Amino acid sequence: MEFQFLGTSSGTPSKTRNVSGLALRGPGGGWSLVDCGEGTQHRILDTPLSLHDLRAIFITHLHGDHCYGLPGLLASAGMLNRTAPLALVGPPALRTFIDGVMATSELGLPYPLDYIAVDGLAGTPVLPDLAVDAIALSHRIPSWAYRFTERTVERKLDATRLRAAGIAPGPVWGELQQGLDAVLDDGRVLHAADWLLAPRKARTVIVGGDNDDPSLLLEAARTAEVLIHEATYTEEVLLKVGPAPMHSSALRVARMAQAARLPNLVLTHFSPRYQDGAGPLSMGALEAEARGVYTGSLFLARDFDRYVLGRDGTLAAKYFL
Amino acid sequence: MEFQFLGTSSGTPSKTRNVSGLALRGPGGGWSLVDCGEGTQHRILDTPLSLHDLRAIFITHLHGDHCYGLPGLLASAGMLNRTAPLALVGPPALRTFIDGVMATSELGLPYPLDYIAVDGLAGTPVLPDLAVDAIALSHRIPSWAYRFTERTVERKLDATRLRAAGIAPGPVWGELQQGLDAVLDDGRVLHAADWLLAPRKARTVIVGGDNDDPSLLLEAARTAEVLIHEATYTEEVLLKVGPAPMHSSALRVARMAQAARLPNLVLTHFSPRYQDGAGPLSMGALEAEARGVYTGSLFLARDFDRYVLGRDGTLAAKYFL
Numbered sequence: 001m002e003f004q005f006l007g008t009s010s011g012t013p014s015k016t017r018n019v020s021g022l023a024l025r026g027p028g029g030g031w032s033l034v035d036c037g038e039g040t041q042h043r044i045l046d047t048p049l050s051l052h053d054l055r056a057i058f059i060t061h062l063h064g065d066h067c068y069g070l071p072g073l074l075a076s077a078g079m080l081n082r083t084a085p086l087a088l089v090g091p092p093a094l095r096t097f098i099d100g101v102m103a104t105s106e107l108g109l110p111y112p113l114d115y116i117a118v119d120g121l122a123g124t125p126v127l128p129d130l131a132v133d134a135i136a137l138s139h140r141i142p143s144w145a146y147r148f149t150e151r152t153v154e155r156k157l158d159a160t161r162l163r164a165a166g167i168a169p170g171p172v173w174g175e176l177q178q179g180l181d182a183v184l185d186d187g188r189v190l191h192a193a194d195w196l197l198a199p200r201k202a203r204t205v206i207v208g209g210d211n212d213d214p215s216l217l218l219e220a221a222r223t224a225e226v227l228i229h230e231a232t233y234t235e236e237v238l239l240k241v242g243p244a245p246m247h248s249s250a251l252r253v254a255r256m257a258q259a260a261r262l263p264n265l266v267l268t269h270f271s272p273r274y275q276d277g278a279g280p281l282s283m284g285a286l287e288a289e290a291r292g293v294y295t296g297s298l299f300l301a302r303d304f305d306r307y308v309l310g311r312d313g314t315l316a317a318k319y320f321l
Numbered sequence: 322m323e324f325q326f327l328g329t330s331s332g333t334p335s336k337t338r339n340v341s342g343l344a345l346r347g348p349g350g351g352w353s354l355v356d357c358g359e360g361t362q363h364r365i366l367d368t369p370l371s372l373h374d375l376r377a378i379f380i381t382h383l384h385g386d387h388c389y390g391l392p393g394l395l396a397s398a399g400m401l402n403r404t405a406p407l408a409l410v411g412p413p414a415l416r417t418f419i420d421g422v423m424a425t426s427e428l429g430l431p432y433p434l435d436y437i438a439v440d441g442l443a444g445t446p447v448l449p450d451l452a453v454d455a456i457a458l459s460h461r462i463p464s465w466a467y468r469f470t471e472r473t474v475e476r477k478l479d480a481t482r483l484r485a486a487g488i489a490p491g492p493v494w495g496e497l498q499q500g501l502d503a504v505l506d507d508g509r510v511l512h513a514a515d516w517l518l519a520p521r522k523a524r525t526v527i528v529g530g531d532n533d534d535p536s537l538l539l540e541a542a543r544t545a546e547v548l549i550h551e552a553t554y555t556e557e558v559l560l561k562v563g564p565a566p567m568h569s570s571a572l573r574v575a576r577m578a579q580a581a582r583l584p585n586l587v588l589t590h591f592s593p594r595y596q597d598g599a600g601p602l603s604m605g606a607l608e609a610e611a612r613g614v615y616t617g618s619l620f621l622a623r624d625f626d627r628y629v630l631g632r633d634g635t636l637a638a639k640y641f642l
Contacts, residue, residue: 011396011397011400012362012396012397012400012401013362013363013366013397014366015366015367018363019393037393038359038360038362038363038389038390038392038393039359039360039363041333041334041359042334042339042359042360042363045334045335045336046336062425062426062427063426063427063428064392064393064396064422064426064428065393065396067426068359068389068392068393068396068422068426069359071359071385071389072340072358072359072385072386072389075332075333075385075386075389076332076333076334079332079333080333093425094425096421096425097421097422097425097426100417100418100421100422100425101385101389101418101421101422104383104414104415104417104418104421105383105384105385105388105389105418106383106384106461106462107384107385140427141427
């Protein structure tokens, strides 16, 4: 599984960070987009991602910095002659938003949009390779986290035991690997379940929307490999700004991640007031605050950075420079 | 007067060209924006332009590549704590578009929007330094050109005649320059109108929206210094694509400009199929086609290029490299 940030700024774009957008790829083909702030299609032009392979778009909430890029991206996919249906998952008002924009701008699309309201997601298989469910967050408007979990996990043959039982590598191994029962030359029947190692854990990545209460994700984070969560402010700035914007500080997210023993935490959605360099309004200040309480693998997202989550649950960042 | 291109691509952005947007500055303070495709606010970040000094936005028509950047730009101006009213000029459905997006995304703005429907523009003074009127074009949806003309033109004293009449430079000259009558020491009264040179022509810049019939601008172009017009295709491609998209070729616009004896023609809104270099799908092909029939000053717009229109009607390009 892998993901790439297309935008990591909160509210407005800066010269180096666009507003929210995340490309996510499961073990199957194609990719999904989580949030689509203005300029997401422009970011995509600078990646190998194609709008033809996009399978679904998940919108966490309807604030502009998370959805204003959607009409333009849909239009461009149309001008590229996309014909495959595209799933649009989000709050119910997402459909009102898109229908309204399409009507006033007389936008027609050569492919169907399949709207899936976030509260009806449980019964709808959106992606072939990833099971997706949504977790309600706390923000000024309804906001959600999406949890993506591998649907199937490959199982390995217990080669050591097979060899010890005198069964040499050959067609029988192949049948067992596929989950089939196999019959030996001497008539013995081997049941696949007896000769496969216990499956590894299916990988889970959670992508949060805007949220001022990280504890809402505590239970989910206990069984996830990765949480991508907003850290709009440092705690000092959050206390100064007050609770009205309903965002999280790096400190609060990191505390929850530590309590959940989450292995990999990726922070994003930074207020444009934070710049590179040192001082209280720097990315370093956000990072230091999180590192002070969180002992897992911590990452601060930047636009275009790619992350690969290995089968063993290790998250590796491939920085864009 | 000057203008700067923020986007010069038709339909979808490319790696080097964004969709439509043009910053226009008259002789007074502040600036105006004509069209606001997705990513216009991102382009503005890379210019000295400030959303605080923006006085008015003119939308030629409601296709997405000309207006999808508007909600995000309005939101960002709000986050920058803009308080001055902003004029929004466009087709009547512009208000439906913005109201719908603001409602579904719960966008509030700390400054008022003054909607001015394009057909009510004649009686509404939008800008202090430029008179603006609109000319209907021909496109798949209602589309307009905006004509910007200096409201006042400075007049020069006829220094030669004053000196010949024995009136030396002094306070009297200042009064006449301001258009006031002046009384000489000997009691003679000089009327300003008698001692001012004929005013130069007020400069006019026309910015067209999408349009498949350049002749609709023929009369206006006869008295304009500059026309900025779409040239989506070469004539060859236009004939291949057919008339349905209702765009112009470089050839058709240039022919009209020649017929109008227009001094400066700036082509823009190029189909992304045209690239730098040579061949039938190159910017060179678009340029050659126009130069073949037009003998005035011809320019092919590129993103970020700035143009300065001098008082003498000369248009100078300041290329961004």
